[in-house]
Amino acid sequence: MHDDHSHANSGSKPNKLVQETSPYLLQHAYNPVEWYAWGEEALERAKKEDKPIFLSVGYSACHWCHVMAHESFEDEETAKIMNEHFINIKVDREERPDIDDIYQRVCQLATGTGGWPLSVFLTPNQKPFYVGTYFPKEGRQYNLPGFKTILQQLAVAYKSKKNEVEMASAEFMDALSQTARDVATLPAGEAAKADIERSILDEAAMGLLQMGDTIYGGFGQAPKFPNASNLLFLLRYYDISGINRFRDFVVFTADKMAQGGIHDQLGGGFARYSTDQKWLVPHFEKMLYDNALLAQLYAELFQITKDGQHLAVLRKTLDFVIREMTHPEGGFYSAQDADSEGEEGKFYLWTKKEIREILQDQQLAIDAFCERYGVTEGGNFEFKNILNVRSSVASIAQRYGRTPDEITRIIEDSSARLFAAREKRVRPGRDEKVLTSWNGLMISGFAKGYAVTGDARYLDAAKSAVRFIESRLVSSSEEGRLMRTFKDGQSKLNAYLDDYAFYVSGLLDLFAVDSRPEYLEKAARYTEFMVKHFWDDKEGNLFFTSDDHEQLIVRTKSFYDLAIPSGNSVAASNLLRLYHYTQNNGYLDKAIRIMKSGARPAAENPFGFGQLLIAIYLYVKKPVEVTVIGKGGSMSGWLKGQFLPDGITAFVSEEKDLPALQKYTFFQGRNAEKGETAFVCRNFTCSLPITTEKELARQLGRR
Numbered sequence: 144m145h146d147d148h149s150h151a152n153s154g155s156k157p158n159k160l161v162q163e164t165s166p167y168l169l170q171h172a173y174n175p176v177e178w179y180a181w182g183e184e185a186l187e188r189a190k191k192e193d194k195p196i197f198l199s200v201g202y203s204a205c206h207w208c209h210v211m212a213h214e215s216f217e218d219e220e221t222a223k224i225m226n227e228h229f230i231n232i233k234v235d236r237e238e239r240p241d242i243d244d245i246y247q248r249v250c251q252l253a254t255g256t257g258g259w260p261l262s263v264f265l266t267p268n269q270k271p272f273y274v275g276t277y278f279p280k281e282g283r284q285y286n287l288p289g290f291k292t293i294l295q296q297l298a299v300a301y302k303s304k305k306n307e308v309e310m311a312s313a314e315f316m317d318a319l320s321q322t323a324r325d326v327a328t329l330p331a332g333e334a335a336k337a338d339i340e341r342s343i344l345d346e347a348a349m350g351l352l353q354m355g356d357t358i359y360g361g362f363g364q365a366p367k368f369p370n371a372s373n374l375l376f377l378l379r380y381y382d383i384s385g386i387n388r389f390r391d392f393v394v395f396t397a398d399k400m401a402q403g404g405i406h407d408q409l410g411g412g413f414a415r416y417s418t419d420q421k422w423l424v425p426h427f428e429k430m431l432y433d434n435a436l437l438a439q440l441y442a443e444l445f446q447i448t449k450d451g452q453h454l455a456v457l458r459k460t461l462d463f464v465i466r467e468m469t470h471p472e473g474g475f476y477s478a479q480d481a482d483s484e485g486e487e488g489k490f491y492l493w494t495k496k497e498i499r500e501i502l503q504d505q506q507l508a509i510d511a512f513c514e515r516y517g518v519t520e521g522g523n524f525e526f527k528n529i530l531n532v533r534s535s536v537a538s539i540a541q542r543y544g545r546t547p548d549e550i551t552r553i554i555e556d557s558s559a560r561l562f563a564a565r566e567k568r569v570r571p572g573r574d575e576k577v578l579t580s581w582n583g584l585m586i587s588g589f590a591k592g593y594a595v596t597g598d599a600r601y602l603d604a605a606k607s608a609v610r611f612i613e614s615r616l617v618s619s620s621e622e623g624r625l626m627r628t629f630k631d632g633q634s635k636l637n638a639y640l641d642d643y644a645f646y647v648s649g650l651l652d653l654f655a656v657d658s659r660p661e662y663l664e665k666a667a668r669y670t671e672f673m674v675k676h677f678w679d680d681k682e683g684n685l686f687f688t689s690d691d692h693e694q695l696i697v698r699t700k701s702f703y704d705l706a707i708p709s710g711n712s713v714a715a716s717n718l719l720r721l722y723h724y725t726q727n728n729g730y731l732d733k734a735i736r737i738m739k740s741g742a743r744p745a746a747e748n749p750f751g752f753g754q755l756l757i758a759i760y761l762y763v764k765k766p767v768e769v770t771v772i773g774k775g776g777s778m779s780g781w782l783k784g785q786f787l788p789d790g791i792t793a794f795v796s797e798e799k800d801l802p803a804l805q806k807y808t809f810f811q812g813r814n815a816e817k818g819e820t821a822f823v824c825r826n827f828t829c830s831l832p833i834t835t836e837k838e839l840a841r842q843l844g845r846r
Contacts, residue, residue: 159184164630165235166574167203171212175222178233181242189230189267195301195308196269197229197294200243200261202236203574204415204428204478206487207277208260214280215290221280224291228298229264236261237477237578238628240639241688244699245319250274252318262290264297269696270312273297316696323697326751328740331682337739341383341763347749347756348380348389354750359421360396362750366426368416369400371436372704372753378443379760379788390447397444400437401456402532407491408516409530409562410467411459413437414481415706423531424524427481427488427571431468431581432707434460438588442595446786454595461592461601464585467573473607474577474615474629475585483571490571492527493561495520501564502557511539511550512557577629579616580641580707582608586649594656594783605653609662612646623672640687640710643673647717656783658793660803663724670721673714674733683736685711702741703751711737712754719761723768723791726808738762757788764789767843768809768824772801776819781836785845 159179161172171178179185181198189196199216201208215221225231236243236259247257249271257276264273273293282289301308329337351373354362361367374393381390400406403422405414412434414425441457444450468476483490495518502508517523517533540550589605592598616634618624625638625646647666654662676689679700687699687710702709718734721727738759745752745759766789771779774796782792793809795801804810813822821833823842833839 160233164633164635165203165238165576165628166572166630167201167208167235167237168233170203170209171216171233174212174216175219175226176216176231177222177226178231181232181234181239185230185232186267186269192230193267194228194230195272195297196265196267197225197231198234198242198246198261198263198265199232200234200236200246200263201259202478203572204430204480205259206426206428206481207258209482211260211262211277211290215278218280221291221294224294224298228294228301230267235576237574237576238636240641241692241695241699244687244701245695245697246271246274248319248322248325248699249315250276252315252322266308266312271315272308272311319697324700325703326741326744326748328682328684328700328702329743331740334683334736334739337742339735339738339742339759339762343742343746343759344380344383344756344763346746347752348377348384350746350749351377352389352392355392355396356420360392360399361422365420366416366418367420367422368706369405369413369433369437370750370753371433371440372708372757373750374440374753375436375443376749376753376756376760378447378786379757379764381447382786382788383760383764393440394444394448397440397453397456401441401452404524404529404531406456406531407463408532409558409565411456411461411463412467413460424529425488427491429463429479430706431464431475431477431578432584434464434468435581435584435588436708438464438585439591442588442591443786443788445595446784457592458596458598461589461604464588465600465604469604470575470577470611472611472615473604474611475582475608476573477576477578477581478574480572480574483569488524488529490565490568492522492524492529493518494522494527497564498561501560507543507545508553508557511543511553512561514539514542515554575630577611577615578642579612579625579627579638580645582612583642583645583647583649584708586646587652590649590652590656597780597783602657605649606657609650609653609665613665621672623668625669625672637689637692639689640673640677640685640714641707643669643677644710644713644717645708647673648713651717651720655790655792656794658795658800658804660800663804663807666717667721667725670714670717670730674729678733682740683733684740685714685737702744702755704754705751708754709752711741712752712758715755715758716761719758719766720791723766724793724807724809734758734762761789765826766791768822769793769839769843770795770810770813770822771819772813772822773798773815773817773819776834777836778819778821778833778839782821782839785843787843 155173155175157172158177160168163180234242246263250257253274260277262275263271265271278290279287280290362370377389377393400422405417405422405425412429415428415430416426418424438460441453445453481487499509514534516530518528522528536547536550540547586605586608589601593601615629616626618626625642626634627636627638627642647669650662650666677685679686702711715734715737718730722730741755745755768791770793772795779794821839823830830842
C-alpha cells in the first residue's frame, strides 16, 4: 500500500481530506479515520464538543508515516476510538512548516528527539499535552507503547483528569515560549555591539573541519546527510584563507558521496541521506531541495577543480530534475518516494542475474560493469545490489588489457541499457506539489549549472520555473505577496519566510548569469514585502510567519540550517547582494543586524550555520563587483567558469536591457564599446573599462 491512494482495500467512504491537493493528505482520504485538514472547521468543532485534537504530521516520501497509516489509520477498530474521542487533523509538513515547526519543538522538549510521523495530542485551544512520533498499533514492538492504548488512556484522562492535562499543556507552553527561536541568538542590545569579523569565519571553519569524517567524508557517523550548506561555506573559507585542506575536505566528501549508493549511479540525483557512515545504503527518497543544493556544490567544485567527474555529477543531477521532477509548465515537483510496489528501494536494486540478462551475456561488459559498481552474487543490501563505485576505470582497463577510453565506453553503454530496463519498472510515487521555497533553491541550482556548462537547457529550466512561480504562485491580493504551494490547478497558503528568501536568492542567482532587469526588480519587490511583513525590528531578524498569518500558539524564528537552509541566513545574503546592486542602505543595515544576532552561535556551533557563515564571508571579504556588457567576446564565458564566491556579477548581453538597469547605481555610467566590455569595482574603487580576457583575469587576481 503506497502512493496510489488505494482506497479499494479499505472499502470506506472518503473523509474530508478528499477535498485537498497535497498527495500526502490524499493518501489518507479513504482511511476510516474522520480526518480533517488543519483549519477553522476542525478547530471550531474541537472547541464546541470539548474534545482533544489528535494532530498527525508527515510527508509523502516518509517511510514510517506509511507504516503507521497502514497499521493504525486503516484499521477500523483504531479509527473507531479516534473518531469517538478525538478531532483528528492531518498535516503535510511541506505545506505547513509553521505547524510542524512548533510541534516538533514540543516533541524535542518532551522526548529529546523529533521526526515524522509526528503524533501530538492538543487541547481544543491547540496547546499540546502529550507527544510522540511513530507508535505501533499494539505495544510490545520496539518497546514503544501501543497507539490504541495511548488513545484510550488519553481519552479517559481528558475527561476525568482535566487539571493534569491543563498542567501538562501549561508546562509545554512555558518551555515552548523559551524556545520559539531554535538557537539562542544574541539579545538585541548585545547583538548591536557585536563585531562581524574574520575571526568568526576562522573559528567556525576550524570547528567544522574537526567534525569532519576523514575516512568517508561528510560530518558525523550514521545516518549521514549531505550537509551541502556547510560544504559550500568551507569552499568560501578556502577562498578567503587560501588554505588547501578546507578545499580538499570538500572535494573528498563530494567524491565519496558521488561514488556512494546515496547517488543514483544510473539516473542521477541524490537520496536524502545514507543510513550508514559510508554513503552506501540510502534512505531511497529523493528530495528536490537536496538536489538543488548539491547541484550548486558540484558546480562550484567544477569551477575550482576543473575535474570532469564533478561536471558529470552536476549534469546528471540537473538532467534528472529536468527528466523526472519538472511540471509540464516548468515548476519543480517536491519529492520521489523511497518505496515502489511496497518495498523500499525496489526501483534501484539489481541482482547479478538481471544484469547478465540485460547485457546479453557479453562477458567483458558484465565484468567491467560489475567491478566498477561492486555488483556481487550475494549483494550488498538484502541480497540485491545498490550500485556504488568500487573500482577505478584505470584499474579495470589494466586488468582486461583495454584502454581506459574503451572501458569507459563499455561501462557507459551498459549503464544506458540498464537505465532503459529500469525505466520499465514500476516507478516510486512522486509528490507533485510545487513549493515556492524549494523551487527557489532549484532555480539557483540551474543558474549555477548554466554558468559552468553554458548549456542553454539549464538556463531555460531556471527561466521556466520563474515563469511558473510568477504565473501560478504570485497572489493577486497584494503587490509582492507569494503563495506557498501549487497542485492540481490551485495555489494556496500564504508564503513563509523560506519562500521569500529562497525565491529571491534564485532570482539573484539567475540575474547574476543572465541580467534581465525583471529578475532584479522582482527580487527587490519580494524583499520589500518580506521586510514589511516578517521583520522583527526589536531583535533585528525575521519571523518564520508574516504579521498577517494565521495566529498559532507561538510565532517562531529559525536560524538553524537543517536539511533546508535557514530563511534568516539566506535573507541576509540576499540583502547584502541587493545592497551592492542598488546601494539601498536599508538592505545593508538589515543584513548586518541578522548577521550580528547569529554570529556568536555560528562561531561556537558552526554545524547548523553554514548559510549564515556564507553571508558573513561575503560581508567580511567585501564583494568584488563585475559587469560584462555586450556579447561576442570570450570574457563572459571565462568569467562564468571562475570560482568567484565573493562576486556580485552581471552579464548584460542585450543593449536594450541597459536603460532599465541604469536606474540601479551598479549600472550607472556603464556602456558597451564594440563587442564586450567589463568593469571591475572593489572597495569603492573601479577599474577602467576592460576589453580583454587577459586584463580581466589580471584585475581579478586570476593570472
